[in-house]
Amino acid sequence: xxxxxxxxxxxxxxxxxxxxxxxxxxxxxxxxxxxxxxxxxxxxxxxxxxxxxxxxxxxxxxxxxxxxxxxxxxxxxxxxxxxxxxxxxxxxxxxxxxxxxxxxxxxxxxxxxxxxxxxxxxxxxxxxxxxxxxxxxxxxxxxxxxxxxxxxxxxxxxxxxxxxxxxxxxxxxxxxxxxxxxxxxxxxxxxxxxxxxxxxxxxxxxxxxxxxxxxxxxxxxxxxxxxxxxxxxxxxxxxxxxxxxxxxxxxxxxxxxxxxxxxxxxxxxxxxxxxxxxxxxxxxxxxxxxxxxxxxxxxxxxxxxxxxxxxxxxxxxxxxxxxxxxxxxxxxxxxxxxxxxxxxxxxxxxxxxxxxxxxxxxxxxxxxxxxxxxxxxxxxxxxxxxxxxxxxxxxxxxxxxxxxxxxxxxxxxxxxxxxxxxxxxxxxxxxxxxxxxxxxxxxxxxxxxxxxxxxxxxxxxxxxxxxxxxxxxxxxxxxxxxxxxxxxxxxxxxxxxxxxxxxxxxxxxxxxxxxxxxxxxxxxxxxxxxxxxxxxxxxxxxxxxxxxxxxxxxxxxxxxxxxxxxxxxxxxxxxxxxxxxxxxxxxxxxxxxxxxxxxxxxxxxxxxxxxxxxxxxxxxxxxxxxxxxxxxxxxxxxxxxxxxxxxxxxxxxxxxxxxxxxxxxxxxxxxxxxxxxxxxxxxxxxxxxxxxxxxxxxxxxxxxxxxxxxxxxxxxxxxxxxxxxxxxxxxxxx
Amino acid sequence: xxxxxxxxxxxxxxxxxxxxxxxxxxxxxxxxxxxxxxxxxxxxxxxxxxxxxxxxxxxxxxxxxxxxxxxxxxxxxxxxxxxxxxxxxxxxxxxxxxxxxxxxxxxxxxxxxxxxxxxxxxxxxxxxxxxxxxxxxxxxxxxxxx
Numbered sequence: 001x002x003x004x005x006x007x008x009x010x011x012x013x014x015x016x017x018x019x020x021x022x023x024x025x026x027x028x029x030x031x032x033x034x035x036x037x038x039x040x041x042x043x044x045x046x047x048x049x050x051x052x053x054x055x056x057x058x059x060x061x062x063x064x065x066x067x068x069x070x071x072x073x074x075x076x077x078x079x080x081x082x083x084x085x086x087x088x089x090x091x092x093x094x095x096x097x098x099x100x101x102x103x104x105x106x107x108x109x110x111x112x113x114x115x116x117x118x119x120x121x122x123x124x125x126x127x128x129x130x131x132x133x134x135x136x137x138x139x140x141x142x143x144x145x146x147x148x149x150x151x152x153x154x155x156x157x158x159x160x161x162x163x164x165x166x167x168x169x170x171x172x173x174x175x176x177x178x179x180x181x182x183x184x185x186x187x188x189x190x191x192x193x194x195x196x197x198x199x200x201x202x203x204x205x206x207x208x209x210x211x212x213x214x215x216x217x218x219x220x221x222x223x224x225x226x227x228x229x230x231x232x233x234x235x236x237x238x239x240x241x242x243x244x245x246x247x248x249x250x251x252x253x254x255x256x257x258x259x260x261x262x263x264x265x266x267x268x269x270x271x272x273x274x275x276x277x278x279x280x281x282x283x284x285x286x287x288x289x290x291x292x293x294x295x296x297x298x299x300x301x302x303x304x305x306x307x308x309x310x311x312x313x314x315x316x317x318x319x320x321x322x323x324x325x326x327x328x329x330x331x332x333x334x335x336x337x338x339x340x341x342x343x344x345x346x347x348x349x350x351x352x353x354x355x356x357x358x359x360x361x362x363x364x365x366x367x368x369x370x371x372x373x374x375x376x377x378x379x380x381x382x383x384x385x386x387x388x389x390x391x392x393x394x395x396x397x398x399x400x401x402x403x404x405x406x407x408x409x410x411x412x413x414x415x416x417x418x419x420x421x422x423x424x425x426x427x428x429x430x431x432x433x434x435x436x437x438x439x440x441x442x443x444x445x446x447x448x449x450x451x452x453x454x455x456x457x458x459x460x461x462x463x464x465x466x467x468x469x470x471x472x473x474x475x476x477x478x479x480x481x482x483x484x485x486x487x488x489x490x491x492x493x494x495x496x497x498x499x500x501x502x503x504x505x506x507x508x509x510x511x512x513x514x515x516x517x518x519x520x521x522x523x524x525x526x527x528x529x530x531x532x533x534x535x536x537x538x539x540x541x542x543x544x545x546x547x548x549x550x551x552x553x554x555x556x557x558x559x560x561x562x563x564x565x566x567x568x569x570x571x572x573x574x575x576x577x578x579x580x581x582x583x584x585x586x587x588x589x590x591x592x593x594x595x596x597x598x599x600x601x602x603x604x605x606x607x608x609x610x611x612x613x614x615x616x617x618x619x620x621x622x623x624x625x626x627x628x629x630x631x632x633x634x635x636x637x638x639x640x641x642x643x644x645x646x647x648x649x650x651x652x653x654x655x656x657x658x659x660x661x662x663x664x665x666x667x668x669x670x671x672x673x674x675x676x677x678x679x680x681x682x683x684x685x686x687x688x689x690x691x692x693x694x695x696x697x698x699x700x701x702x703x704x705x706x707x708x709x710x711x712x713x714x715x716x717x718x719x720x721x722x723x724x725x726x727x728x729x730x731x732x733x734x
Numbered sequence: 735x736x737x738x739x740x741x742x743x744x745x746x747x748x749x750x751x752x753x754x755x756x757x758x759x760x761x762x763x764x765x766x767x768x769x770x771x772x773x774x775x776x777x778x779x780x781x782x783x784x785x786x787x788x789x790x791x792x793x794x795x796x797x798x799x800x801x802x803x804x805x806x807x808x809x810x811x812x813x814x815x816x817x818x819x820x821x822x823x824x825x826x827x828x829x830x831x832x833x834x835x836x837x838x839x840x841x842x843x844x845x846x847x848x849x850x851x852x853x854x855x856x857x858x859x860x861x862x863x864x865x866x867x868x869x870x871x872x873x874x875x876x877x878x879x880x
Contacts, residue, residue, distance in 0.1 A: 263761045265871065347816035348762050349871040356814045526836060580844075582836030677804045679818040683758055712759040720759070 031097040032071035035105030037062045037082060046084060046109060047245050052127050054079040054091070055459070056419055058380045059127060064245045072324065073380060075099045076422070081129060082107055088551040088558050091497060110557065122189070122217040122237040124455060124466065125226055125427050126417050131500040131547055134466050134490030136220040136564045136598070142241070145213055147654060147693060149254060149702045149729045151277050151298060153208045153216070157236065159643050159658055160218055161562075161600040161615030166636055166715045170203055172220050173566060174594050174619045175233025178636035178716060180528075180576055182515035182586065185233035191240055191331060193371045193389045194227070198409035198435035199442055200515035201230055204393070207335050207367055209294050209315040211252070211279055214241035220598075221543045221566055224508040225470045225488035228431070228451050232508025232539050233568075240331065242319045243283035243290035252279045252700075252731035258303045259724040261352060262710040268352045273301035275725070288321040303723035304352040306340030306361060313337075324377065331371040338364040341397060344718035348679065351712075351720040358400055365395025381419040388412050401522075405439035423459040427468075428452075437514055441521040441528075445514045447476045464492040474511045474536075482536045484509045498550035508539035512574055516586040526578060526670070531585045539570045558604040558611075567595040573623070575635070578669060591624040592634055610648050617641040635669045636716070638662035638685075655692040661685060671717040685713050685721075700731040761869045764818040765826065771812045773880035779830035779854065781808035782878060784815055786864070787825045795859055798827070799846050808835035815876075819866045826862035828876055830854040 037049045045066025052059035053070065062068045070080075075097050082090040087109040095103055123133040130137055138160055150156045157163050157170075164171045166178040175185040181202040188195045188203050196203060219235040227235055256275030260267050276299045283292035293316045302308040313335045320328040341361040346353040354361075369391050376384045389411040397403035415429035429452065436446045455468030469487040473480070488506025495501075512534040521528045545564035551557070572588040579585070600615030619641070621634035640663040647656040662685040671680045688711075691704030707724045715721050771782060784806040791801035803824060806815035808831055831838050832852040838845065845851055856878055866872060 265761050265869070347766065348759070348818055349764060349766060349816060351759070578840060580837075580841050582834070582840040674804065674818075676820070677764070677818045678762065678820055679804070681759060686758075714759070 030072045031075055031099055032069060032073060032102045033078070033080070033095060033097070033105060034069045034102055035067070035107060037066045037068065037084075037107045037109060039087075040108040040110045046087070049082055049084040049087075049109070052081045052083075053380075054081050054129055055422065055425070056127075056380055058377075073097055080105070082109060084109060089549070090551065093497075110551065120217050121192075121239070122235055123219045123226075124457070125192075125415065125429070126425075131494055131498075131549055132464055132492055133219075134464075134488075134492055134502055134504045135543060136545055136562060136566075138218045138220070138562075138600070140216040140218075142213060142215065145210060145216070147656060147702070148689075148691065149693075149704050149727055150210055151254065151275075152205050153210050153213070153238065154205050155706075156210075157216060157218065159645065159660060161643060162220060162598050162617040162619075162641060163218060164638060164641060164662060167719065168203065168205060170236065171637075172218065172234035172236075173568075173596060173598070173617065174621045174634070174637040175568065177575070177621075177634055179516075179574075179586075182519060182576070183510070183513045183574060184230055185510055187227050187231035187235045189227070189235060189237040190369070191329075191371060191373065192237060193387055193411060193413075194230075194433070195369070195391070196230055197393060198391070198407045198447075199405065199437040199439060199445075199513065201513040202515075204335070204367055206311055206313065206337055207333050207369055208238055209240065209296070209313070209333065211250075211281065211296075212240050212292060212294055212315065212317070214239045220564075221504070221506075221541050221568070224486040224539075225468050225506050226453060226455065228449070228453075228470055228472050228486070229474075229484075229509060229511045229536075232510050232537075232541070240317055241292075242317070242329075243285065243292045245285060247282075247284040249282045249734040250280070250731060251734075252729060253277070254727060254729040256300075256725050256727040258301075259710060259726075261723065263712075265349065266352055268305060268350065273303060275300045275727070289319060290321075291318040292316065302340065303725065304345070304354070304720065306342040306354040306358065309337060309339040311335060311337035311339075326374075326376055328372070328374040330373075331369070333367075333369040335367045336365075337367075338362060341399065345720060348681075348718070352723070361397070361399030361401075363395050363397050365393065367391075367393045383417045385415045385417070386413065387415075403440045403521075405437065405442075407435070407437040407439070409436075410434045425457045427455040429454075435514070442514055442518045443520075445477055445518060447474065447481070447514060449474045449511075462493055462495050464494070466490045466492070472509075476514070476517070482511055484511075484536060484538070498548055500547045502545045502547070503543070505540065505542045508541055508568075509536050510538075510574070511536045512586065516574060519586075526582055526584050528576075528584045531587065534574060534586060535572055535588055537570055537572045537574050537588065539568050542567045556603055556605050557608050558602065560600075560602040562598070562600045564598045565596075566598070567593070569593050576669065589623055590626055590631075591628070592622065593624055594619055594621045594634070594637075596620060608649055610646075612647070613643075613645040615643050633667040635667045636665060637667075638665060652696075653692055653694050656690070658689040660687045660689075668717050680717060683713050685715075686711050698733045700729075700733070702729040702731075703727070704729075762818050763821055763866050763868055763870055763872075764816065765864055765866065765872045765874055766814070766816040767873050767875040769806075769809055769813060769815050769828070770875065770877040771809070771880070772877065775810065775830075775880060778832060780833060781810045781831045781835040782856065783808045783829055783831060783835075784817065784876065785827050785829050786817055786819060787827060787859070789823050789825055789863075791825055791859055798855070799851050801825075802846065808838070810835075816871075819864075821866050821868045824864045824866065825859055826857075826864050826874070826876075827855060827859055828857040828878055830856050 037046045047064045049062040078095045080092040120130050123135050145156050162173045170186045172186045183201045217237045224232050254277040258273040279296045281294040296313040298311045300309045315333045317331045342354040345351045346355050371389045374386045391409040394406045411433045413431040417427050419425045431451045434448045438444045451472035453470040457466045467489045471485050473483045486507040490504035493501045517532050518530045519528050543566045548561040570592040573592040577587050596619035598617045602613040604611040621637040622630045623632040625631045642661040644659045664684045673680050688708045689706045693702035704727045710724045786803045787801040804817050
């Protein structure tokens with residue numbers, strides 16, 4: 001039984017602070033802005049354009065004809081930001097509103113495939129111009145996701161600057177490495193709700209309804225002050241779309257074919273492996289409300305033995321609109337999946353085969369997610385948002401090492417955004433989380449957390465100073481585990497509408513997961529034993545950055561440039577370490593430091609005929625001793641990372657070639673290279689993908705080849721990475 | 735301006751990549767097959783492994799550890815084995831591990847430097863000559879009777 005008696009006083013205080021500002025809101029004379037957003041080329045009205053009043057949390061979306069209305073606005077001067085996927089950003093500045101006099105706007109947007117949201121919500125927990133973010137933020141829009149035909153979102157985000165994955169484990173600027181699925185330093189949010197597993201803090205990418213994603217925002221540093229444990233290395237926020245204004249039904253089918261291995265001796269099956277992915281989705285308005293439902297069936301025979309997966313995923317979202325002041329949303333996801341299970345290959349002579357005796361190893365489970373949101377707009381100066389979430393995950397392993405796990409998580413959050421003046425805003429909130437797990441390798445445990453956070457933003461001239469902090473308390477099995485205060489401070493200088501400089505520093509923290517503290521298992525010749533004495537790891541993050549983001553400029557249709565220098569110093573870093581008794585435990589190693597630099601740019605030119613996106617990240621991930629001297633390189637990190645995408649758009653065809661490079665991992669934990677025999681060789685990663693797609697009426701066709709040159713490498717010891725695969729997708733919209 | 739920056743990024747990235755060999759994983763050579771254990775392992779032997787020694791061991795059979803090249807994963811019952819080797823001539827010898835296999839693998843360097851290995855030799859050096867060729871996994875089965 002989880003008790004929060006000790007936390008009652010802070011909760012009351014927080015509730016009081018959240019509700020108090022509403023007592024000071026008085027009636028005043030108002031005005032409005034109406035208008036229409038159209039395509040600059042065709043003149044057609046654009047539905048679904050995001051329209052945000054800058055420096056506030058107010059906004060709306062355009063209707064079927066591109067029309068929009070923003071009412072109940074106090075007289076004054078406003079800047080309006082217009083953004084829509086596939087179109088370049090646009091800002092209308094200095095709109096003067098007089099009391100009772102409506103203003104009419106006519107806005108034209110220019111198409112652009114590389115365009116990503118100009119307004120983001122993750123880094124400061126509110127709608128914000130991406131140039132005013134205190135941290136590096138990148139955003140992926142639905143057209144970028146759809147143009148890859150991805151089923152698993154990992155495929156899309158691994159082509160973002162500084163983002164990589166090791167066997168599905170998310171790494172932002174190398175912070176997580178590989179922790180055997182037992183802890184993550186990067187937080188995954190779904191519509192702002194934490195989605196890490198309650199026992200291991202791992203990510204189940206299968207629950208993400210990729211085809212219904214509106215955008216993905218990646219915050220690359222300093223998340224703990226706003227999002228708490230596990231966000232010290234960054235945050236990925238997946239924002240699902242709301243149903244469009246017009247009813248829409250989509251049916252899509254994707255077939256993939258894996259190649260036989262290029263090396264004849266590695267061929268392990270007679271028939272090529274296949275992937276089938278079928279999706280049905282329907283969305284419609286019901287009165288003022290909107291809903292969508294998606295059903296997905298996936299069968300992947302796998303590129304290697306025991307890499308197969310079968311899944312059925314049902315997802316739905318209902319957005320309720322109760323007038324201007326109240327809105328709510330409910331998101332439901334049920335994932336029923338079954339997949340093969342192998343931890344290492346059979347041998348480097350047979351890297352696509354599973355070890356003998358493991359042929360029947362598999363995992364079957366059901367994951368359920370229910371997220372609910374309720375927003376109350378008291379006035380344009382005060383918005384209260386609440387979130388609640390329930391998550392359960394039950395799975396069972398059968399085969400050589402039978403195993404099971406039943407875990408659940410409940411999450412609650414209240415947040416109040418208050419604008420005190422044109423220059424001063426505050427965000428105040430309280431979150432609570434309760435986790436329970438009953439698993440063969442962990443035993444039965446529960447954990448809970450209570451947190452409050454406060455962020456103040458003060459603008460002066462061209463500067464925005466933001467300062468905030470989060471206090472968080474954790475309990476494990478009813479006993480106090482830790483209390484952490486994580487402050488942050490950031491300064492943003494925006495001397496021009498297209499240029500911004502930012503500097504920030506903050507404290508990050510991560511509480512050890514139940515898996516890191518209590519895992520007791522035997523894997524291969526190694527034994528994993530518990531270490532309940534683990535303590536929280538902490539970090540101090542520093543970042544300095546420059547961002548340029550602009551629309552039309554000469555022959556350039558879009559230009560994005562971001563340069564960042566970062567320095568993260570960790571204390572009591574938690575890593576899995578094998579000892580001389582062949583026992584792996586998670587230990588607080590002394591200290592660690594990851595510093596580096598990142599340069600990323602995107603351009604689109606010649607009336608969107610060609611676009612090019614490129615980013616290079618350098619990292620220096622090292623372990624330090626108590627004196628601050630470098631003693632080793634952190635395991636499972638790449639020192640250099642480069643992504644590059646070249647796209648062309650002509651004759652109604654959208655073509656792209658992607659290249660991903662990661663330097664050879666310098667350090668691993670379990671099986672080091674053997675110079676005598678050439679065993680466990682590690683190589684740099686060079687992966688090239690290419691694809692072409694087109695729309696013909698209401699049909700959409702996509703052909704894509706991944707790992708086109710069949711480049712073979714390992715991300716993790718004795719685990720070969722994915723074989724070349726040809727994918728063909730057809731989608732029909734009704 | 736941006737085109738120049740993109741060009742700089744590409745040039746720097748290509749330079750970084752050129753510092754490394756872009757070779758991916760290739761077909762390997764070595765030996766694989768079955769180790770058949772007939773009967774039950776004695777209590778003193780915790781597992782069985784195949785060790786690969788260089789050919790000089792034939793003239794120096796009292797110092798087997800000095801000639802160790804590679805070894806298979808330890809087995810406590812009949813099963814498949816696999817050892818990766820560079821092309822050349824080697825000697826294969828079956829040994830019994832007198833300690834926990836995990837302990838042996840993790841502390842192999844310490845054991846190799848110790849005066850006595852926690853091993854017992856189970857097959858003759860003269861029976862195990864192996865010729866390994868480039869890119870070929872040689873098949874060889876071994877049998878032990880207790």
